[in-house]
Amino acid sequence: MKKTLIMTTALCGVAFTAAAEDLTVVSWGGAYTKSQVEAYHKPWMAETGKTIISEDYNGGLAEVKAQVEAGNVTWDVLDVEMSDAVRGCDEGLLEPIDHSILPAAPDGTAAAEDFIDGSLLECAVANIVWSTVFAYNTEKTTGVSGIADFYDLAKFPGKRGLRKNPKANLEMALMADGVPADEVYAMLETDEGVDRAFAKMDTIKNDVVWWEAGAQPPQLLADGEVVMTTAYNGRIFNAAAGEGQPFEVNWDGQILDFDLWVIPKGAKNMEAALDFVAFSTDTQRLADQASWISYGPARKSSGPLVGLYNDGKTPMAEHMPTAEANLGNALVNGFEFWADNQDELNERFNAWLAN
Structure with missing residues (x-):
């Protein structure tokens, strides 16, 4: 499995061991993970002073199930497809997420009203619409x-x-x-x-x-x-x-399809994991991610903030799977x-x- 250690400060000649307060965030790698690193990880680390360890996987719940059943959960936050979010929650592999922790839209609209219908589940919070x-x-x-x-x-x-x-x-x-x-x-x-x-x-x-x-x-x-x-x-x-x-x-x-954040049952850094989920799915952060990759934000209020690709010239709206055309x-x-x-x-x- 590919691992990327994203650190807030340069460490020269010092061996680094992941501490309990570090957050392990697991996603799909490539351009998608890069969009998350730029839009979510770096700003969250700058705000909290904590470190994110980024790992890649190819999907599914097999490793989550193995960690939970062994009582040795090493992942804190995981990006999953909707069917795995539904199934993982039903099988008791995922922590429930209280949606009241999610920030309101800039105009005050509650998160429960601002997220696209069907994108908030008992154990999951969507971040993108993809296809x-x-x-x-x-x-x-x-x-x-x-x-x-x-x-x-x-x-x-x-x-x-x-x-x-x-x-x-x-x-x-x-x-x-x-x-x-x-x-x-x-x-x-x-x-x-x-x-x-x-x-x-x-x-x-x-x-x-x-x-x-x-x-x-x-x-x-x-x-x-x-x-x-x-x-x-x-x-x-x-x-x-x-x-x-x-x-x-x-x-x-x-x-x-939706991709959603979930937290494996028994994750060791629950407080930081919930903070990261709330931070990364606010209106601005979801709009920021859409400047790195053509996946639609899961919040309605993020849509009007989606502008150009990070090349500064390519309009993103027409490349979204949810574009009317x-x-x-x-x-x-x-x-x-x-x-x-x-x-x-x-x-x-x-x-x-x-x-």
Whole structure:
């Protein structure tokens, strides 16, 4: 696991051991963690004088569960997907978070009213709205119209990048097969619907390059290993706007999701963890993060404060997954569906991969 020690002062020739008051914050790495470091970590450390130790992971609750069950919780704050927040709370792996600690909006609107509907849970506080999309290199691929093209190997021959997880893949496969977005989860509730999704994925299975970390899809495109890949929208934006890569997002069939802060049950630094969660999800901090990556803030009051990318010239609003022009065929992640069905579908997905 990648670890980054972010310190408030330079320590020369002195061995440093994490002290009890240091905060370990775990997230997804790459451009996303950088946006959090710039918008949340550095200002919080400057204000409190405490140190944040930043660690990266690839998602899921396996390590949280292992730490909690062993009674040795080393993580303090964790960035998770919505379905994991729901499930982790239901399974007693996460601490409840009193929403009254969250600061009001600048105009006095209470946090509970200011956060986007559905983004505050018993054990979690959302920070961003993001999406799984598909993308391609415009210098090598043209004429892409929608999600059906991702599965059209005759028209667009070449490898495809997919996350090594059934989540989002099943939904996008059904939409590529002609299922309207608003019917996808009703279909996945049936054996026939799940069979149909896997049958659609069968059509490209031999041409898939599997990825696990969010930094991989832009690299796969840059290296020419794939013609198209699913990806987190902010990673493609960062590669295009921040690195000059000729990448383009196609928003058709995007899967909208929240990422949220949670605190593992038994975290050793509860007071600091709660302070960090409240600080990092205030109106200004969420707007600040959006200048580093194209993920939408979870607070309504942050929206008007979102301006330019940190290059000082690229307007961010049109690159947000929640921009009106990008919502034509969007699907909100079925959080409860995945909380209820993740284990069963993981098992089937892994068996499918092995055959």
